[in-house]
Amino acid sequence: MLSTTEQELEKKFQERIDKGESIEAKDWMPERYRKQLIRMMGQHAHSEVVGMLPEGNWITRAPSLRRKCVLLAKVQDEAGHGLYIYSGTETLGISREQMLDELLAGKAKYSSIFNYPTLSWADIGAIGWLVDGAAIVNQTVLAKGSYGPYARAMVRICKEENFHHKQGYEILATLMKGTPEQRAMAQDSINRWWWPALMMFGPSDKDSPNSAELLRWKVKRYSNDELRQRFIDRTVPQAENIGLTLPDPDLKWNEERQHYEFGTINWNEFYEVINGNGICNKDRLKARRKAHEEGAWVREAANAYARKKSGETIAA
Amino acid sequence: MKNDNWPLWEVFTQKRFGAPFEHAGNVHAPDKELALMNARDVYSRRNEATCIWVVPSDAITSSTPEDMGPFFEPSNDKIYRHPNFYKTPGASFE
Numbered sequence: 001m002l003s004t005t006e007q008e009l010e011k012k013f014q015e016r017i018d019k020g021e022s023i024e025a026k027d028w029m030p031e032r033y034r035k036q037l038i039r040m041m042g043q044h045a046h047s048e049v050v051g052m053l054p055e056g057n058w059i060t061r062a063p064s065l066r067r068k069c070v071l072l073a074k075v076q077d078e079a080g081h082g083l084y085i086y087s088g089t090e091t092l093g094i095s096r097e098q099m100l101d102e103l104l105a106g107k108a109k110y111s112s113i114f115n116y117p118t119l120s121w122a123d124i125g126a127i128g129w130l131v132d133g134a135a136i137v138n139q140t141v142l143a144k145g146s147y148g149p150y151a152r153a154m155v156r157i158c159k160e161e162n163f164h165h166k167q168g169y170e171i172l173a174t175l176m177k178g179t180p181e182q183r184a185m186a187q188d189s190i191n192r193w194w195w196p197a198l199m200m201f202g203p204s205d206k207d208s209p210n211s212a213e214l215l216r217w218k219v220k221r222y223s224n225d226e227l228r229q230r231f232i233d234r235t236v237p238q239a240e241n242i243g244l245t246l247p248d249p250d251l252k253w254n255e256e257r258q259h260y261e262f263g264t265i266n267w268n269e270f271y272e273v274i275n276g277n278g279i280c281n282k283d284r285l286k287a288r289r290k291a292h293e294e295g296a297w298v299r300e301a302a303n304a305y306a307r308k309k310s311g312e313t314i315a316a
Numbered sequence: 317m318k319n320d321n322w323p324l325w326e327v328f329t330q331k332r333f334g335a336p337f338e339h340a341g342n343v344h345a346p347d348k349e350l351a352l353m354n355a356r357d358v359y360s361r362r363n364e365a366t367c368i369w370v371v372p373s374d375a376i377t378s379s380t381p382e383d384m385g386p387f388f389e390p391s392n393d394k395i396y397r398h399p400n401f402y403k404t405p406g407a408s409f410e
Contacts, residue, residue: 027381076361083358087342090324096344097321153341160362306347 017218022148025091033217034092036210037147040219041089046103046110048082053287054118054280055127063121070167071124077164081157088149104289112270113196115278122175122182122189128168130190130197130235136161137231138201146218173242183243190239191247198262199270201228207267232260324373325351327358329365337369345370 010030016023023029052075059075062068086096102108113131118124136158143154175186202224205211214220222230232251239246250263272278322344328337340359345351351370360368379387395401 024381026378073361076357080358080361083343084341095321302346302350306350309347309349 014216017146017216020218021146022151023146024148032213033219036214036217037150037219038089038092038094040214041085041092041150042094042099042102043109043111045082045085045089045099046108047114048078048085049103050110050114050284050288051131052078053284054114054116055124057118058121058124061121062124067171074128074164074167077160081153081160084153084156085150088147088153091149100292104285104292106276106285109274111200112273112278113200115273115280115284116192116196117280119192120185120189122172122185123193125168125171125175125186126189126193128164128166129172129238130168130193131200132161132164132168133235134197134200134231136165137227137234141221141227144218144221150219169238169242172244176242176244187244190244194247195265195269196273198228198232198265199267201225201231203267203270204265229259232262236260322346325355325370326373326376327351327355328369328371329355329359330367331364333366335366337367340365342373343370 009028013023013029013033023033055071055075055078059068059071062071086099089099090096099108103110118127139154139158139161143151143158145151145154172186172190175182202208205223205225208224211220211223215223236246236251248263250261252261253259254261273281276282323346324342325345325348326342327340329340330337340355343351343354343358345354348370352368355368355370356365359365391397
């Protein structure tokens with residue numbers, strides 16, 4: 001037996017992180033690192049899965065066959081993203097069943113953005129452009145995180161996310177070239193989604209209890225505020241390009257800082273939604289549970305078929 | 317029967333004919349046929365693969381990262397396996 005103490009192991013672990021080494025599933029890691037990653041990755045996977053619901057709402061009502069095909073493909077991608085991350089999370093010693101149980105029981109968190117309703121077709125544009133745009137900013141840096149299976153899942157996801165972002169922007173750009181009603185619809189959608197999209201980066205750093213530790217472990221590479229700023233700086237010119245007005249009177253370019261300044265985020269709203277009081281929290285879980293229950297026969301049939309086939313193999 | 321706990325399969329994809337198979341990730345599935353279909357839907361939605369292998373995860377034996385040093389030690393002192401060990405001017409085929 002090695003006489004190495006926990007402390008020494010932790011020191012070695014931190015040295016590996018500092019050198020930029022990737023931590024793999026079977027490597028020694030502090031229990032808290034494991035727990036934090038299970039929490040973060042679980043929430044991320046659930047967000048991908050619940051994120052299908054607001055968009056799924058519009059599949060049957062997409063305005064053309066082209067838009068419908070694109071939306072179907074995008075929603076299928078989100079399911080795939082959920083699966084990549086669930087897979088990665090399982091390497092940390094939690095079962096997929098347990099994660100799904102926690103989600104369906106309402107014990108697991110997912111991104112607050114998906115508790116807002118999709119009221120118009122323009123919202124599908126806003127989700128792609130803003131929500132997936134914010135996700136790209138987040139995930140591009142998560143792809144350089146210290147936990148190998150998570151980072152690799154992010155690389156894969158980032159490649160696919162650009163399509164999501166562009167199809168959303170295209171929807172809005174098309175509406176903005178349309179009738180006054182279509183332009184109003186696009187603008188109304190941005191008025192509703194802009195602030196919730198900014199909240200996706202999480203609380204301000206001074207109110208983010210886990211940030212310091214996660215930065216030290218390189219699970220996170222930049223603070224919530226830095227990433228939010230990066231998102232805003234990239235998004236404002238895109239809004240201007242197609243004639244959308246972002247609903248923030250304080251938004252202005254700061255030449256000295258080379259960044260956009262922006263107004264105060266309503267964090268009360270964020271915490272209300274996180275704690276279950278958003279517009280759609282209950283609907284989302286209800287829809288998830290219904291989908292799970294109504295899919296039971298498919299899972300049973302697959303099992304019965306597998307049993308039958310293995311029986312045949314044994315008999316043969 | 318509890319049906320959510322399907323066995324795990326490791327997925328290997330080949331990017332183009334003749335290329336080596338690379339580990340892409342894993343899927344849960346009740347049998348090998350569904351494992352292949354799930355693997356296609358999860359890891360090749362954009363023609364990333366020309367061929368896919370699925371292997372039951374528990375059929376894979378792996379060396380352990382802790383034993384990495386001693387396990388790979390036998391090749392450490394065999395520098396004569398590399399062509400630049402030999403000082404033979406003019407003998408290159410390149």
